Amino acid sequence: MLVVMSHSASPGDVAGVVATIRDMGYEAREIPGKQRVAIGLIGNDGKVDSGRLEALPGVLQVIHVTQPYKQVSREWRPEPTIVQLANGTRIGGPEVVLMAGPCSVESAAQILDIAPALRAAGATVLRGGAFKPRTSPYSFQGLGVEGLELLARARAETGLAIVTEAMESAMVEVVAEYADIIQIGARNMQNYPLLRRAGRTGKPVLIKRGMAATINELLLSAEYVLAEGNDQVILCERGIRGYDEHTRNVLDIAAVPVIHSLSHLPIVVDPSHGTGVRAKVAPMALAAIAAGADGLLIEVHPDPDHALSDGAQSLWPAQFEQLVAQARGVARAVGRPLMAGLTATQQS
Numbered sequence: 163m164l165v166v167m168s169h170s171a172s173p174g175d176v177a178g179v180v181a182t183i184r185d186m187g188y189e190a191r192e193i194p195g196k197q198r199v200a201i202g203l204i205g206n207d208g209k210v211d212s213g214r215l216e217a218l219p220g221v222l223q224v225i226h227v228t229q230p231y232k233q234v235s236r237e238w239r240p241e242p243t244i245v246q247l248a249n250g251t252r253i254g255g256p257e258v259v260l261m262a263g264p265c266s267v268e269s270a271a272q273i274l275d276i277a278p279a280l281r282a283a284g285a286t287v288l289r290g291g292a293f294k295p296r297t298s299p300y301s302f303q304g305l306g307v308e309g310l311e312l313l314a315r316a317r318a319e320t321g322l323a324i325v326t327e328a329m330e331s332a333m334v335e336v337v338a339e340y341a342d343i344i345q346i347g348a349r350n351m352q353n354y355p356l357l358r359r360a361g362r363t364g365k366p367v368l369i370k371r372g373m374a375a376t377i378n379e380l381l382l383s384a385e386y387v388l389a390e391g392n393d394q395v396i397l398c399e400r401g402i403r404g405y406d407e408h409t410r411n412v413l414d415i416a417a418v419p420v421i422h423s424l425s426h427l428p429i430v431v432d433p434s435h436g437t438g439v440r441a442k443v444a445p446m447a448l449a450a451i452a453a454g455a456d457g458l459l460i461e462v463h464p465d466p467d468h469a470l471s472d473g474a475q476s477l478w479p480a481q482f483e484q485l486v487a488q489a490r491g492v493a494r495a496v497g498r499p500l501m502a503g504l505t506a507t508q509q510s
């Protein structure tokens with residue numbers, strides 16, 4: 163439930179509403195808005211009797227949030243949430259953001275070779291898994307903390323921000339020490355202790371849609387992070403399980419406008435896992451921008467044929483460069499610029 167205060171409400175009126183909500187046994191969260199203050203009531207799992215609140219001084223309106231999720235909903239916050247990173251990247255604003263890099267961090271040579279190429283092409287965020295959720299226990303599992311160290315070196319050399327996955331709760335703080343954005347993988351979208359712990363770090367969290375998750379389930383997973391007091395959440399559509407074998411997953415492009423209508427959180431698209439096929443990545447990346455995606459998460463490898471994971475869906479650096487040029491045109495066509503790449507001064 164949301165209690166919207168009138169323009170003329172005094173700080174004392176706001177405090178009165180907060181105190182009443184607490185007295186009713188719920189938590190109150192102040193939501194400062196451009197026009198007026200609202201106070202969110204959380205902690206209820208059903209309809210709350212709003213009579214006591216409606217009668218308080220300064221209260222303009224009480225809105226019952228109709229969705230199962232609250233803090234992630236547009237009803238709760240009409241303006242888009244913008245996730246701001248230290249290197250100037252803004253996710254959820256007017257610009258479309260490019261996040262790119264290998265599936266896994268494999269070696270110093272690999273990540274330190276690809277990072278400057280991605281930066282030069284216009285990416286501002288470097289992806290790369292150090293902890294890899296592999297379907298087979300015998301596949302390459304990632305370099306672990308050594309991989310995080312290599313990502314930090316790549317950031318120091320290029321200024322690119324880092325997005326990397328935290329796979330288990332016990333490692334969240336370690337990943338948070340290195341990452342600018344903590345990635346929660348598709349297989350872990352409903353690992354609620356992991357989501358809560360990632361939320362508590364205060365770092366931006368990118369949540370990938372589970373392979374068989376509905377959009378409401380994805381939004382409820384994001385709600386776990388916001389419930390910890392962290393609204394720096396980026397949603398990611400990465401395809402859901404289908405029955406056709408021509409692509410690895412069914413990339414649900416419609417999820418982009420649907421999520422924009424339901425939530426204030428930014429939504430990015432990962433056409434690499436969404437298709438699993440290198441030749442299909444660019445067309446779906448362009449489709450995602452046309453549909454309104456706030457950014458792309460794309461696998462690029464300096465030598466995809468020898469990649470230790472997901473080589474078949476990884477672009478060559480030159481293909482990424484070409485894709486960026488096309489993406490610029492599509493973004494312009496839908497009235498959104500691509501985020502400008504990092505400038506020379508942003509290189510540390």
Ligand code: PEP
Pocket residue numbers: 265291295346347348349370400435
């Ligand atoms: C990844 O980004 O490399 C990854 C494992 O993605 P997902 O969780 O979407 O499968």
Ligand code: MN
Pocket residue numbers: 265266435461471472
């Ligand atoms: Mn991958």
